[in-house]
Amino acid sequence: MTQTPSSPGAPGTPGRPVVVASVPADHPYVHHLAPLGRPGPVRLDDPPGVDEHGVPTGHWWPPVLLDATRTAEVEADLLHVHFGFEGRTPAQLATLVETLRSRGRALVLTVHDLHNPHLLDRSGHLERLDVLVPAADGLITLTPGAAAEVERRWGRSADVVPHPHVVPLEQMASWQHRRRTRRPGDPVRVGVSLKSLRANVADDVLPALLAAASAVPGTSLEVAVHRDVLAPDHPRHDPDVLAQLERAEAADGVSVRVHDHLDDPALWELVAALDVSVLPYRFGTHSGWLEMCRDLGTDVLAPDLGHYAEQGPVDVYRRDEGGVDVDSLVAALQRVRERGSRPPVDVDERRRQRDTVAAAHDEAYARALTRAAERARGRGHSH
Structure with a gap:
């Protein structure tokens, strides 16, 4: 794990960067919070995750810094939680909050989901948020609609900060140049990725499509x-979905691609070859896949739930x-064909x-640290 740099003085001391422990740190969203062309906060690396037997997983999962004991050992000014807390109980998260407060550290939460x-x-997710949202010294979410939900349920105001780019800025233009600019009326290449059939992937999207x-x-x-979902012992193995895939493969104008987990360039190549990518979700809030498509120049067809439509066109x-309203899906595909390609997101716009x-x-972070410092002074006075 990266060590805190030698920088004496309280947070906010001139020349002393804020030190942030992110959960997780190794994620494209978190990488792209860093400013361009100027210093920013120091973000610590993820401690390596370990499985139930204490064996390192080689990945940030499960996130070690949600363990109050481990967080207490890390020299950071604040903990910024993004994802991964479904593995902790509300009681464990309450202990984490108390540990941070006892050490005068701030908690920032981005409500992605x-x-x-x-x-x-x-x-269960809401019960965990019932602990984290009221306790956070700073709240962020990605869209006004999500902020309104946070306000309704918890009476807390969240900063609305849009999802940053997913594809690296220096690569975005070259990927966009590969795309086919489709004129109104041209044929449309539609794609849907079921990935590993996670819980919010709807089994009725494929027959509807x-x-x-x-x-x-x-x-x-x-x-x-x-x-992996073809293996009978895979937790998401679904014979009904596999039967749907077989029927799809036999249909005219349909291809089925079974592949291993792709690295980013291979995934981007797959998606950039499409005119439109369908989000096959039965529930959700925000989508990194949607932002990736915008970066690549691939149009997106999303369900009318969550706050996908507020993220971008x-x-x-x-x-x-x-289930899926097939007539609305037909109407959406007709609009896509009649319109032609949307212009891709502007690279300079993404940079700004x-x-x-x-x-x-x-x-x-500055507001959260001020709030944490004020609370710590209050604790001191109470003793």
Whole structure:
């Protein structure tokens, strides 16, 4: 783990950077919070995760810094929690909060998910947020709609800071230049990635897409799925979905691609070859996949749930408890074909956004540290 640099003085001392322990640190979202062309906070590396037997996983999961004992050992000014707290109980998170407070450290929480995409049952995630949101010294979320949900449930105001780019800025233009600029009326290459069939991937999206694609002339469909779900012992193995994939592969204008987990360039190549990528979600809040598509220049077709439509320009289809509304999916695909390609997100716009995002985090950290310092002084007076 990266050690705190030698920098005496309290947070905010001139020349002394704020030291942030992020959960996780090794994530594209967190990497792209750093300012461009100027110093920013010092972000510590993730301590290596260990499994239930104490064996290192070689990855940040599970996040060690959500263990109060381990966090107490880290020399950081604040803990910024993003993802990964579904593995902790509300009681453990309450202990974490108390440990941070006893040491005068701040807690910042970014509310990425109001419904964890890996968990069907929302209640446990909300119970964890019931601990973290009221306790946080600073709250951030990505869209006004999510901020309104936070306000309604917890009476807390969250800073709305947009999702930064996913594709590195220096690579974005070259990926966008590879894209096919589609004119109005041109055929449309539609793709959907089921990945490893995580909990929020809806099993009714594929048959709905097959029906919609056949109803819109000139539409081809590429379906991608991770190879691991073919194994009967995989936790997300679903014979019904595999049967759907077999039927899809037999349909005209449809291809099914089974692949291992892809590194970023391979994934971007897959998505950049599409005209539109469909988000196959039955629930959710925000989407990094959507932001990746914007960076690459691939249009997005999203369900009318969560706050995807507030992240950027997307086409929308309807779904409810009864499933996907196929007519809305047909209408969305027709709009896509009639419109032609959307212009990709401007690289300079993403660069300016990166600076805005970094500045917003600087301000959020400063306010959180002030609040933590005031609380620590209050604790001292109470003793």
